[in-house]
Amino acid sequence: MRTPEFDGVFKTAAELGLPIWLHPVFDDRKPDNNIVFSWEYELTQAMRELVVGGVFQRYPDLKIIVHHAGAMVPFFAGRINAIMTPGQSADFHKFYVDTAILGNTAALNLTVDYFGTDHVLFGTDAPFGILPVGASSKIAIAIEHLPLSTAEKAQILFSNANQLLALSSNS
Template identity: 25%
Template sequence: MENTPVTSPTTGGHAGYIRIATEEAWATREITDEWRRMIDAGEGGPGFLGMVGHYMTSDADRPRFVRAGLEDAGELRLAHMDAAGIDHAVLALTAPGTQVLDAARGVGIAANANDELAAAVERHPSRFTGLAAVSFENVPAAVAELERAVSKLGLRGLIVNSHIRGRYLSDPEFWPILEAAEALDVPVYLHPNTPNDAMIGTMQEAGLDGAVFGFQVETSLHTLKMITSGVFDRFPRLRLVIGHLGEALPFWLYRFDYMHQGMVASRRYPSIKPLERKISEYIQDCIWITTSGMPAREPIMFTRKMVGDDHVMYAMDYPYQYVPAEVEMQDELPMSLTEKKAFFQDIAIDVFGLDAKAIGAV
């Protein structure tokens, strides 16, 4: 890679900004035990068994590192953050979260996870912020839990680990949850999951079902379904956050607009209705993008150009992708100090409603 920095990153704002990592995975022992039970029973479908089965059972170095990192919200995680120069992390229940569980199991597991995460934030308020988990299988309970997690526990958003056993937030059944997020003024983080059972077969045969490709396909599909279903017309103040430089969506803006306009005019698909705005405008105005797992200069600068500098912010994707050198790569991006401060710090403070003083922002 070009642009190798002279010194390694350190915490404390010495660069002129603190680094807030905005897509950092975490899990409770309760949910990983439930996942292991499902794996042993052969439950959850091919995507779950392929991805979670690997990370929960493999003895290879990377899955072992991931397991240790996921279940830690203390000394190990903080040591890794310090070594990489990460001042603050936005933690969220890792994929697939509760979204492979029925409501009977998911409601309680989500509530317990929120309690545990809030306790971790209380122990380390300058280092951690948390996003709330809910069980989407029980929408009234999900609304109540999101309100509790934000209003009483102090969590700062909602994590959605993409499809809900093959269903998407484009379905109006789930819109009361989005309405609650908008009313609470907290963002929704749409995190990848493996493709649903109807999509995954060919990808899995080729080894392309996970983060290498399948995640991008599944999450970009979910995002587009939300847009074309009218979610952002119905909830114009809703803030959606997606990772991995927008799951390739910024590259397609012109084509989305052109093709959607033609489909509306031809009435080819009953599901494609007129929208108040262009697809590109929803992506540019309603969606914030993080760099999780995507540290290269050219794609980051391209994404900033396509969606706006004020809609792209830093993330690491710990513990799945923990490479301290990638922090250095982003420190060396061709931006002014003011732009880097926004990229690493200020946009995240604004989107997640963080207390700048409490987290030591410069």
């Protein structure tokens, strides 16, 4: 599905090197809208629509950051590879994702394995999950327990965001 009404946004973001954040919202029209499962399904569907719509093919420099560790994508990598075209399967790896899954080290390890260390950014989902400030400490502990080098953990904790967002040249 191609959505030409967003092409201007994608084109401009790609040209300026600015990332786009993809995050779900509450939708009171849906009886099953919840922050436990429905958001991850909706994020995964949105990612699929972007890939099938050829967004990364038209804008190869586009950077899209997906909340919640890329939702269901890392867990269904085999299905993606088996059912979708090789180009579409490759396009799923172009997304950037955050670590906002409430500190699940095993899930974060799968996320890093799928997207690569350079495409994972520290994220907390604050204030959701654990009130009042989110799950920052739980997520930091989960990252610490990942089987990664100190340099790779630093990438996830701050270097990737610094680079992607052009926050500073010092890391």
